[in-house]
Amino acid sequence: xxxxxxxxxxxxxxxxxxxxxxxxxxxxxxxxxxxxxxxxxxxxxxxxxxxxxxxxxxxxxxxxxxxxxxxxxxxxxxxxxxxxxxxxxxxxxxxxxxxxxxxxxxxxxxxxxxxxxxxxxxxxxxxxxxxxxxxxxxxxxxxxxxxxxxxxxxxxxxxxxxxxxxxxxxxxxxxxxxxxxxxxxxxxxxxxxxxxxxxxxxxxxxxxxxxxxxxxxxxxxxxxxxxxxxxxxxxxxxxxxxxxxxxxxxxxxxxxxxxxxxxxxxxxxxxxxxxxxxxxxxxxxxxxxxxxxxxxxxxxxxxxxxxxxxxxxxxxxxxxxxxxxxxxxxxxxxxxxxxxxxxxxxxxxxxxxxxxxxxxxxxxxxxxxxxxxxxxxxxxxxxxxxxxxxxxxxxxxxxxxxxxxxxxxxxxxxxx
Numbered sequence: 135x136x137x138x139x140x141x142x143x144x145x146x147x148x149x150x151x152x153x154x155x156x157x158x159x160x161x162x163x164x165x166x167x168x169x170x171x172x173x174x175x176x177x178x179x180x181x182x183x184x185x186x187x188x189x190x191x192x193x194x195x196x197x198x199x200x201x202x203x204x205x206x207x208x209x210x211x212x213x214x215x216x217x218x219x220x221x222x223x224x225x226x227x228x229x230x231x232x233x234x235x236x237x238x239x240x241x242x243x244x245x246x247x248x249x250x251x252x253x254x255x256x257x258x259x260x261x262x263x264x265x266x267x268x269x270x271x272x273x274x275x276x277x278x279x280x281x282x283x284x285x286x287x288x289x290x291x292x293x294x295x296x297x298x299x300x301x302x303x304x305x306x307x308x309x310x311x312x313x314x315x316x317x318x319x320x321x322x323x324x325x326x327x328x329x330x331x332x333x334x335x336x337x338x339x340x341x342x343x344x345x346x347x348x349x350x351x352x353x354x355x356x357x358x359x360x361x362x363x364x365x366x367x368x369x370x371x372x373x374x375x376x377x378x379x380x381x382x383x384x385x386x387x388x389x390x391x392x393x394x395x396x397x398x399x400x401x402x403x404x405x406x407x408x409x410x411x412x413x414x415x416x417x418x419x420x421x422x423x424x425x426x427x428x429x430x431x432x433x434x435x436x437x438x439x440x441x442x443x444x445x446x447x448x449x450x451x452x453x454x455x456x457x458x459x460x461x462x463x464x465x466x467x468x469x470x471x472x473x474x475x476x477x478x479x480x481x482x483x484x485x486x487x488x489x490x491x492x493x494x495x496x497x498x499x500x501x502x503x504x505x506x507x508x509x510x511x512x513x514x515x516x517x518x519x520x521x522x523x524x525x526x527x528x529x530x531x532x533x534x535x536x537x538x539x540x541x542x543x544x545x546x547x548x549x550x
Contacts, residue, residue, distance in 0.1 A: 145315075146173070146272055146276045146277060146279075146315065147276065147279065148173060148177050148269065148276060149273070149275065149276055149281065149283075149462045150166075150177070150267060150268075150269050150461060150462045151177065151180070151181070152462075153267055153462055154166065154177070154181060154243075154267060155181065157265045157267065158181070158239060158240035158243065159239055159240065160239050161239055161240075161263070161264065161265045162233040162237055162238065162239060162240070162241045162242065162263050162264070163229060163233060163241065163242040163243075163244065163260055163263050163264035163265075164240075164242070164243050164244065164264070164265055164267065165219070165244045165245070165246060165264055165265070165266045165267070166178065166243070166244070166245045166246075166266075166267050166268075166269050167245070167246045167247075167248070167249055167266055167267070167268050167269070167396075168245075168246075168247070168268055168269035168270055168396055169247060169270070169271065169395065169396035169397070169421075169422075170247040170333075170336075170337065170341070171271075171314055171315070171316055171333065172269055172270055172271045172272075172314065172315075172396075173269060173271075173272070173315055174217075174245040174247075174269050175190075175217055175245065177269060178215050178217065178243050178245055179215075181243065182215055182243075185212065185213060186213040186214060186215055186243070187211060187212075187213070187214045187215070188214070188215045188217070189207075189214060189215065189216050189217065190216075190217035190218060191216065191217060191218045191219065191221040191222055191225075192217065192218050192221070197221055197222060200221075200222035200224075200225045201222050201224065204222070204224055204225045204227065204228035205228045205231065207225070207228065208225070208228040208229055208231075208232050209232070211232070211242075212241075213240065213241050213242070214241075214242055214243075215242075215243045215244075215245075216229075216242065216243075216244045216245070217244075217245050218245060218246065218247060219244045219245065219246045220246040220247055220248040220341070226259045226260055227259055229242055229244075229260070230259050230260050230263065233260075233263050234263075237263075244264075247341060247395070247396075248341065248394045248395055248396075249393065249394045249396070267461065268396075268461045269461070270313070270396065270421060270422075270454070270457065270458050270461060271312060271313030271314045271315070271421075271422050271424075271454075271458075272313040272314070272315055272318070273313060273454075273455055273458035273459070273549070274308065274313075274455060274546075274548060274549035275455075275458075275459070275548070275549040277313070277318070277549070278296075278297065278298045278549045280294075280296075280297055280298075280549050280550060282294045282549075282550050283459050283462065283463050283464065284455070284456070284459045284547070284548050284549075284550065285456065285459045285460060285463045285465060285467050285484065285492075286459075286463050286464050286465055287550075288492050288522075288523055288525065289465060289486055289490065289492060289522055289523075291522065291523065293525070293533055293541070293543045293547050293550070294547050294548075294549075294550020295547065295550045296544060296546035296547055296548075296549055296550045297549075297550065298546070298549070299531055299544060299546045300545075300546045301500070301529055301530060301531060301544070301546070302500075302529065303434070305529055305545060305546065306434055306437050306444070307434050308451075309423050309427075309447055309448055309451040310323070310423070310424065310427045310432060310433065310434050310437065310447065311326060311423075311424050312422040312423045312424020312425060312426075312427070312451075312454075313422055313424065313454065313458075314329075314330075314333075314422065314424060314425075316329055317329060317330065317424050323433050323434055323435075326424065326428070327427075327428045327433075330424060330425055330428040331428060334355070334358065334397075334425070334428075334429075335355070337395055337397075338351055338354050338355060338358075339351065341395060342354065342391055342395065353378050353379065353380060353388075354388060354391075356377075356378040357374070357375075357377075357378045357380065357385070357388050358392060358397070358429065359429055360374055360377045360378055361374065361389070361392070361398065361418055361420075362420065362426055362429035362430050363430065364418060365398075365418055365419065365420050365426055365430075365446050365447075365449070365450055366417060366418070366419060366446045366449045366450070366481075367417060367418065368415045368416075368417055369389070369400065369415060369416050369417060369418050370415075371383075371385040371386045371389070372385070389418070396421060397420065397421065397422075397425065398418055398419060398420045398421060399418075399419050399421060399453075399457070400416040400417070400418060400419075401416055401417045401418075401419050401453075401469060401470060401471050401482075402414060402416050402470055402471075403415070403416070403470060403471060403472065403473060404470035404471065404472050404483040404485065404491070406516055406517060406520070417471050419449070419450060419453045420450045420453075420454075421450075421453070421454050421457060422450075422454055423447050423448075423450045423451035423454060426446070426447050426450045427447055430443055430446075430447070432444065432447055441498070441499075444498050445496075445498045448496055448498035448545075449481055449496050449498075451545075452481070452482070452494065452496050452527060452545065452548065453469070453482065455548045455549075456469060456482065456484065456494070456548075457469065459548075465486050465487070466486065466487040467484050467485065467486055467487075468484070468485050469482055469483075469484055470482070470483045470484075470485060471483065472493070472509060472513055474512070476512075478508055478509045478512040478513075479509045480493045480494070480495055480509040480510060480512075480513055480524075481494055481495050481496050482494040482496075483513070489520055490520055490521075490522050491517055491520050491521055491522065492521075492522050492523050492524070492525065493509075493510055493513050493517075493521060493523075493524040493525070494524075494525050494527060495507075495509060495510055495524070495525070495526045495527070496526075496527050496528075496545075497526060497527065497528040497529070498529060499528065499529055500528065500529045500530050502526060502528055502536075502542055506526060507526065507536060507537075507540065510524040510526065510540055511537070511540075514537075514538060514539060514540065521539060522539070523539055523540075523541070524539055524540040524541075525540075525541060525542070525543050526540070526541070526542040526543070527542075527543055527544070527545045527547070527548075528542055528543075528544070528545065529544075529545060530542070530544050531544050532544070533547070
C-alpha cells in the first residue's frame with residue numbers, strides 16, 4: 135500500500151497550520167505527529183520555502199543513510215523537512231547535535247506517524263529544542279471550512295452555530311465515513327471499508343514492527359477488532375486479552391502500541407479531587423469513527439438496525455472531533471469521562487488548565503428524555519462553579535435550555 139502524499143489533502147485547509155508557523159518562528163525543531171495518511175506530508179510541503187530540503191524516510195536509500203550515518207546525513211543540512219522520522223529515531227540525536235551548534239528557529243520540520251515521545255530515550259534527546267504538534271485526520275470543521283474552535287467557544291459560554299448543519303442520514307454518513315482524506319474520495323461504503331482494511335494491515339505489518347520490534351503480529355488484527363467491540367467501555371485487559379489468547383500484560387502493551395499509532399486513546403476518569411483520578415479504570419475510545427465503523431461492520435445502511443453500535447460510533451465521532459479541536463485551540467484542554475459508584479455517567483468531561491470544565495453527553499437520536507440528563511445533573515452538584523456548561527449533543531437542529539448551566543445542542547455545532 136502506498137503512503138505517498140495524497141493530492142486530495144490539499145483540498146482542505148488545515149487548522150493546525152498557524153500553530154506550526156508559530157513554532158517554526160521561535161523553536162529550532164518542530165515535530166508534527168499523527169497517523170499516516172492524515173495529511174502531514176501535504177501540510178509540511180505547503181509550509182516549505184525554497185531554502186529547505188525535503189527528505190522522506192519512506193525512501194529506502196534515505197532511510198539507509200539515516201540509520202548507517204545519521205551525523206553525516208544531517209551535517210550539511212541548513213534547514214530540512216524530515217518525513218516519517220519514526221523509521222529512524224536515532225536520527226534525532228544527530229539533529230540534537232546540529233541544533234546545539236546552530237540554534238536558529240525553524241531549522242528542522244519533522245513528521246512522525248507514531249508518538250515518538252513515548253519511545254525510550256527520545257523524550258529527553260530534544261528537550262527544550264523541539265515542540266510537538268498533533269495532526270489528526272480531517273475534522274468536520276476542516277471539511278466544511280469553518281475556522282471556529284468549538285472548545286474555546288464553549289468555555290467562553292457560546293455554542294457555535296453550524297454553517298452546514300446535518301441531521302438524520304446525512305449525519306450518519308459523516309459519522310461512518312470519518313476523517314481520513316482518502317476515505318472521503320471513495321464513493322461507496324464498500325470501497326471506503328476496503329481502503330481502511332488495507333490501511334490497518336499496512337500499519338500493523340510495517341509501522342508496528344518499526345516502532346516496537348514486535349515480531350509476532352498475527353494476534354494484533356484480532357485484538358484490534360476485539361477493542362472495537364468494547365469502544366467507549368471500561369478497559370479490562372485480562373478480559374480483552376483472553377478473547378485472543380493474550381495475558382493482561384501483553385494486552386496492555388498492545389493497547390499502548392495502538393495509542394502510539396494514533397488509532398485509539400485511553401480516556402481517564404475525572405474526579406473533583408485530581409489525586410483520585412489515578413486509581414480509576416480508563417475507557418477505550420477510537421480516534422476515527424470511520425475506522426471504528428469498518429472494524430465493527432457498521433455501515434450507513436445497517437446503522438438504523440444496530441442502534442447500540444451506532445451509539446458507540448457516534449461517541450467515537452464526537453471524541454475525535456473534540457480531540458481535533460484541542461490540537462489547535464488557544465486553551466489547554468484534557469478529555470476525561472465521569473462515572474461514579476451509583477452508575478451516574480457523563481461521556482466526556484473536558485477540563486481546561488485552570489480547572490474549569492465543560493461536560494458533554496452524546497445522544498445518537500433526535501428525542502431527548504430526562505434520563506439522558508442524569509449524569510449531567512449529578513455533575514452540576516459535584517463540580518459546582520468548576521462546571522461552565524453541560525451540553526447534551528443530539529441529532530437535532532435546536533439549542534435548547536435544560537436547566538441550570540445545561541442545554542441541548544446539535545452534534546453539528548461541532549463544526550460551527
